[in-house]
Amino acid sequence: MIDSGYSLVTAGSSASSAYGRNFLADNNTAPATSEIIWPVIFDVNRVQSYGGTTFIVNGATSGADGAWQRYVGESTGWGGLRTTRALFDKFFLTGGDTATDTRGRFWTKGQSLEISDLSQFTQGLGVVKYRNVTSTGVGQGGTLNFSSVDYPMLRLSDMMLIYAEAAARGFANRATALGYVNQIRARAFKNAASSVITDAQMTADFILDERARELHWEGVRRTDLIRYNKFTDGSYLWPWKGGVAGGRGVDAKYRLFPIPSSDLTANPNLKQNPGY
Numbered sequence: 079m080i081d082s083g084y085s086l087v088t089a090g091s092s093a094s095s096a097y098g099r100n101f102l103a104d105n106n107t108a109p110a111t112s113e114i115i116w117p118v119i120f121d122v123n124r125v126q127s128y129g130g131t132t133f134i135v136n137g138a139t140s141g142a143d144g145a146w147q148r149y150v151g152e153s154t155g156w157g158g159l160r161t162t163r164a165l166f167d168k169f170f171l172t173g174g175d176t177a178t179d180t181r182g183r184f185w186t187k188g189q190s191l192e193i194s195d196l197s198q199f200t201q202g203l204g205v206v207k208y209r210n211v212t213s214t215g216v217g218q219g220g221t222l223n224f225s226s227v228d229y230p231m232l233r234l235s236d237m238m239l240i241y242a243e244a245a246a247r248g249f250a251n252r253a254t255a256l257g258y259v260n261q262i263r264a265r266a267f268k269n270a271a272s273s274v275i276t277d278a279q280m281t282a283d284f285i286l287d288e289r290a291r292e293l294h295w296e297g298v299r300r301t302d303l304i305r306y307n308k309f310t311d312g313s314y315l316w317p318w319k320g321g322v323a324g325g326r327g328v329d330a331k332y333r334l335f336p337i338p339s340s341d342l343t344a345n346p347n348l349k350q351n352p353g354y
Contacts, residue, residue: 079237084115086265087100087110087265093215097265100233101230103218115234116232117231120132123224131228131229132223135151135227136154137156141156148217152210152217152220159205160199161203161205166191169291179266179267188200189202192317193323208225210227238261239289242259243282243286246282246285253277259280260273286302310327310329310332310333330353
């Protein structure tokens with residue numbers, strides 16, 4: 079995949095950084111198409127859905143903050159999705175603040191970092207990674223708030239980090255992997271010297287954190303944590319893991335989903351996963 083002609087977006091626009099260019103309403107055009115390998119198509123006029131990126135954009139926006147709504151692109155704001163400090167803190171681990179790493183973009187005005195009551199939208203930070211505006215800043219939401227942001231199911235940077243994880247585990251060339259990681263970080267930090275890591279720093283745990291920074295809200299975190307044996311374990315916690323504010327370990331059965339009863343009924347040869 080890496081050698082198939084794709085390339086990282088390295089030029090930003092008036093509306094976004096080079097990284098952010100992958101998550102705008104016209105990410106179906108160059109240069110985003112050089113990096114997005116497999117998009118799921120959404121269009122404000124022709125592929126309308128209240129799921130997909132329509133849900134991601136509007137669900138992560140306040141219904142009471144007009145500036146926030148305009149920033150993400152003509153959204154009325156549904157006030158549902160937020161992030162805990164666990165993601166926010168990943169950007170501080172890079173040695174700078176979120177203004178340095180262009181991948182860390184959060185809406186903080188009127189929001190608290192800590193969440194003590196999950197029902198309160200003002201607790202937790204807004205993630206403004208996906209924005210329903212074009213690269214020139216034109217909002218696309220329209221009267222029904224539909225999104226034109228294509229969902230990036232696979233991107234080149236994901237492939238590079240998969241290779242880097244394999245190298246960190248001893249199954250691929252470390253020098254090649256280090257080059258991939260530093261390409262990704264150079265883009266994120268606008269070529270700042272602080273972006274460069276050494277071979278010694280490229281551990282499997284570092285790659286897990288780098289995947290969180292690069293690929294947050296792209297649907298990979300659960301499987302990443304399962305692969306690292308951290309999804310259910312009590313030694314790796316995040317706020318509200320297991321349903322409590324401080325986080326707690328959960329039953330290992332949750333590494334697998336239950337098989338729906340309708341499927342079990344339709345096919346008696348299926349057996350329910352352990353623990354359900």
